[in-house]
Amino acid sequence: MKFRYILAAMVVLPVTLLAAGSQLLGWNNLGMHCMDSDYSVFSILPPYNTIEAQLIVGGKLVTNGSGYTVTYQAVVDASGSLNSTAMGKGNYYSYATALYGAVLGPEGGLAGWNMPGTNNTPQGMLFEATNHPAAGVATPVNWWRAEGIPISPYDDARNKNPYPMMRLIAKSGSTPIATNDIVLPVSDEMDCRACHASGTMAAAQPAAGWVWSGISERDFRLNILRLHDEHQFLQHGALY
Numbered sequence: 001m002k003f004r005y006i007l008a009a010m011v012v013l014p015v016t017l018l019a020a021g022s023q024l025l026g027w028n029n030l031g032m033h034c035m036d037s038d039y040s041v042f043s044i045l046p047p048y049n050t051i052e053a054q055l056i057v058g059g060k061l062v063t064n065g066s067g068y069t070v071t072y073q074a075v076v077d078a079s080g081s082l083n084s085t086a087m088g089k090g091n092y093y094s095y096a097t098a099l100y101g102a103v104l105g106p107e108g109g110l111a112g113w114n115m116p117g118t119n120n121t122p123q124g125m126l127f128e129a130t131n132h133p134a135a136g137v138a139t140p141v142n143w144w145r146a147e148g149i150p151i152s153p154y155d156d157a158r159n160k161n162p163y164p165m166m167r168l169i170a171k172s173g174s175t176p177i178a179t180n181d182i183v184l185p186v187s188d189e190m191d192c193r194a195c196h197a198s199g200t201m202a203a204a205q206p207a208a209g210w211v212w213s214g215i216s217e218r219d220f221r222l223n224i225l226r227l228h229d230e231h232q233f234l235q236h237g238a239l240y
């Protein structure tokens with residue numbers, strides 16, 4: 001009855017962690033983060049999901065993070081899908097340095113927040129009283145943030161799951177006081193093939209002709225680069 005045991009553990013854990021009067025609210029900062037399905041030609045978006053979380057203790061929003069920690073880690077969803085690692089899921093890590101100038105270690109994210117890895121090591125979040133400068137004028141947020149986690153829509157069994165889940169755990173000192181399981185929606189279905197795949201839409205055919213490399217994932221991207229470069233050349237008389 002190993003299965004039953006695991007199920008019981010999954011259900012009981014959050015309850016035992018809950019202390020009276022503490023609640024953890026967490027969310028992904030976008031409805032759905034898009035990423036490329038292939039990075040070998042160009043990139044529109046890297047894998048980059050961001051979590052924000054607020055802690056309520058004794059009915060009040062925590063506005064000073066000292067003494068508390070909030071972490072995230074992978075958690076199995078109701079269908080048994082777990083997404084703990086970014087490794088071995090596509091070619092992002094082979095091209096991240098060329099595309100984004102970042103030297104990333106295993107599980108590494110562009111903003112310094114990583115995937116938990118197959119050991120599912122809880123990853124720390126950063127408390128912020130105001131939002132970070134990239135968002136413009138600073139406004140009070142009082143949240144913990146983990147920016148740019150490189151999660152993909154492929155779970156650890158390599159099945160597609162655009163709604164992977166993470167467990168947030170808040171601690172006071174070393175004592176868990178609240179937890180919450182949230183979704184990090186991510187899609188790699190952003191696709192330009194309807195018009196840019198070789199042989200499709202005549203209006204999108206590059207003057208130099210369609211690319212036929214035998215790999216359709218590459219062809220539509222190379223067609224786009226050809227078009228882009230031809231337009232730049234026409235408009236500016238030279239490339240770039």
Ligand code: HEC
Binds near residue numbers: 193194203224228
């Ligand atoms: C509904 C059809 C359609 C879709 C979908 C589409 N494109 Fe295009 N795209 C075109 C057409 C047609 C042109 C050529 C326009 C022209 O020659 O003026 C074009 C041109 C371009 C150019 C060259 C523009 C320039 O001025 O340099 C780029 C870059 C481009 N597309 C990128 C993309 C990307 C990236 C995607 C997917 C995220 C995409 N397109 C999806 C139809 C489409």
